[in-house]
Amino acid sequence: MQKKPTTLLALDIVSLILLGVSTYLALIFAPTEAVMGEVQRVFYFHVATAWVGMLGFVAAGVSGIVYLRTGNLKWDRVEMAAVEISLVFFFITIVLGSIWARPVWNTWWTWDPRLTTAAITELIYIAYFMLRQGIEDPDRRARFGAVYTLIGAVSVPITFMAIRLFRTIHPVVIGSESAEAQGGFNMTGDMKVAFFFALFAFTVIFVDLFWNRIRMGALSEKVEQLKLKVMQ
Amino acid sequence: MTTSAPATKLQTAKPSFLRAIFAVVQKDLMAEYRSRELVSSMMVFAVLVIFIFNYALNLEPALRTKVTSGVLWVTFIFAGNIGLNRAMAVEKDRGCLDGLLLAPVDRAAIYFGKVISTLIFMLLVEIIMLPIYGLFYNINLFNPGLLLVILLGSIGYTAVGTLLSSMAVQTRTRDILLPIILFPVIIPIVLAAVDASGKFLTGAKMSEIQPSLTLLIALDVIFTSIAFMVFDYVVEE
Numbered sequence: 001m002q003k004k005p006t007t008l009l010a011l012d013i014v015s016l017i018l019l020g021v022s023t024y025l026a027l028i029f030a031p032t033e034a035v036m037g038e039v040q041r042v043f044y045f046h047v048a049t050a051w052v053g054m055l056g057f058v059a060a061g062v063s064g065i066v067y068l069r070t071g072n073l074k075w076d077r078v079e080m081a082a083v084e085i086s087l088v089f090f091f092i093t094i095v096l097g098s099i100w101a102r103p104v105w106n107t108w109w110t111w112d113p114r115l116t117t118a119a120i121t122e123l124i125y126i127a128y129f130m131l132r133q134g135i136e137d138p139d140r141r142a143r144f145g146a147v148y149t150l151i152g153a154v155s156v157p158i159t160f161m162a163i164r165l166f167r168t169i170h171p172v173v174i175g176s177e178s179a180e181a182q183g184g185f186n187m188t189g190d191m192k193v194a195f196f197f198a199l200f201a202f203t204v205i206f207v208d209l210f211w212n213r214i215r216m217g218a219l220s221e222k223v224e225q226l227k228l229k230v231m232q
Numbered sequence: 233m234t235t236s237a238p239a240t241k242l243q244t245a246k247p248s249f250l251r252a253i254f255a256v257v258q259k260d261l262m263a264e265y266r267s268r269e270l271v272s273s274m275m276v277f278a279v280l281v282i283f284i285f286n287y288a289l290n291l292e293p294a295l296r297t298k299v300t301s302g303v304l305w306v307t308f309i310f311a312g313n314i315g316l317n318r319a320m321a322v323e324k325d326r327g328c329l330d331g332l333l334l335a336p337v338d339r340a341a342i343y344f345g346k347v348i349s350t351l352i353f354m355l356l357v358e359i360i361m362l363p364i365y366g367l368f369y370n371i372n373l374f375n376p377g378l379l380l381v382i383l384l385g386s387i388g389y390t391a392v393g394t395l396l397s398s399m400a401v402q403t404r405t406r407d408i409l410l411p412i413i414l415f416p417v418i419i420p421i422v423l424a425a426v427d428a429s430g431k432f433l434t435g436a437k438m439s440e441i442q443p444s445l446t447l448l449i450a451l452d453v454i455f456t457s458i459a460f461m462v463f464d465y466v467v468e469e
Binding site: 068120123124126127128130131133134135136140143144146147148150151152154155158159162163165 | 392395396399400402403404405406409412413416417418419420423424427443444447451454455458459462465466468
């Protein structure tokens with residue numbers, strides 16, 4: 001068996017440490033927000049996981065295009081890895097957001113642009129896997145997957161803007177805030193430390209998971225080939 | 233792409249792009265004229281959806297004015313889904329798609345031909361559904377603005393739908409798959425179309441309708457051009 005590259009192994013360990021430190025910063029180090037209280041601590045991981053979901057989303061779209069241009073199945077594995085990671089992290093984002101929204105907005109869910117767009121992205125990703133499941137030929141599966149991620153990559157931002165034509169209550173902590181937003185706050189210095197560290201930590205975790213998942217895709221393909229060889 | 237090199241050599245033997253589109257449309261219309269299965273089933277289905285809505289939402293006069301555009305669009309989208317499924321399944325079942333692909337025409341012509349014929353069927357159903365709905369609920373739906381929105385929305389819907397249904401028919405799960413992969417990506421179209429139709433029906437000012445209309449036109453252009461660019465990859469063998 002192919003041994004795991006040392007860099008990847010080191011990255012695994014670094015990711016774990018970063019996750020631990022980031023948890024400490026978010027739960028203990030950062031000061032408690034005055035109005036919302038402890039539940040605001042969800043925010044650090046909420047934004048960080050959403051960021052990873054975005055990274056995965058962009059990576060999936062780009063590798064879809066590269067696959068269609070080159071026809072190299074390697075890019076199909078990259079695309080699938082990105083979609084899988086993005087699916088999981090957007091889901092965590094939505095769950096964390098709901099936990100926060102229950103006391104602050106007094107509801108688990110509202111039809112706000114960001115919430116809705118995140119949920120639609122999840123639905124598109126689930127559809128993506130259902131589409132892939134129904135196709136046996138690997139080349140066709142990769143082609144259809146790439147076409148579908150491309151359509152999704154165009155549709156999702158438009159959906160976001162389209163819903164934004166209507167009102168939003170989602171707070172914008174970074175950048176300009178809309179007048180209707182509820183639950184916004186200003187970050188103090190220690191909060192900023194925890195926040196940016198969480199972003200950094202999750203970016204590293206994303207790279208680590210991404211690399212592992214691509215490697216796993218390559219290995220499982222090798223297993224398939226070996227199986228075929230044994231059967232012959 | 234590998235197919236582009238031999239394709240350019242054959243250019244002289246190829247019939248013109250527009251004539252190829254026209255031929256595909258003509259073939260579909262002819263087949264539909266003789267079998268009459270697609271439009272009739274879409275129509276009956278659409279009437280049934282309206283009946284279900286009537287009882288599900290208990291459409292009283294006060295509520296009706298608010299939800300009319302929503303009910304109409306759900307009806308059109310469900311009926312259109314049947315049409316899209318059927319339009320591509322017919323091609324796949326009897327191996328017609330392979331025959332079409334063998335024809336020495338640009339594959340984009342086949343795509344546009346299918347889009348136009350599906351669009352014609354969908355518009356036909358919609359045009360008949362409007363007076364039926366109007367009759368049931370005593371509303372006049374022949375509003376030029378509404379007709380424009382229906383046309384624009386249907387163009388975007390069939391543009392993406394044709395591409396995705398030609399993907400769906402090549403999978404194992406087929407007709408079950410189409411709504412699953414189609415509905416999440418057409419949400420912006422639904423959003424803009426419902427908004428614009430509702431505003432036209434309640435007689436809102438043009439400045440209020442403008443954003444949704446602009447969005448619809450932009451979506452039509454974006455979705456049509458993407459589908460046009462990637463259709464080759466979908467039908468490639």
